[in-house]
Amino acid sequence: MPTEVVVALIAFLGTAVGSWSGIRAANKLVDFRLQKLEEKVAKHNQVVERTYRLEEQMKAANHRISDLEDKEDHDEHD
Template identity: 45%
Template sequence: MSEAILVAIISGACTLIGSCVGVIASSRLTQYRLAQLEKQVNRHNQVIERTFRLEGRMDEAEHDIRDLKQRGRALAD
């Protein structure tokens, strides 16, 4: 085998290995970043759910306050 063919085969093999390592590293990084994004989305969704529940409680509290004011006015009259 000539020296040029041997160098070409070795270069091709190294390029293939390097490409595979790069793809694997990129895939791992993408998976990690996706997992972090999912965690952030879950935290955000929890905040939204808590806010929704708190808004419901506030509506109930405002309704109760209105009722108490009306009862107070009725007793004052």
């Protein structure tokens, strides 16, 4: 085999391995960042769910307070 062909094959192999290694490293970084983002989204969703439950509890408490105030007003007029 001519020397030029051997050199070209070695250069091609080096380029291919370098590109493949770079792609793998980038994929690992993307996977890591995606995992961290998923964790943050999960925490955010928990906060949203807790806020919704608290709003429902506040709504019920305000309704009970209104009922008690209405009952008190009604009792005062009798």
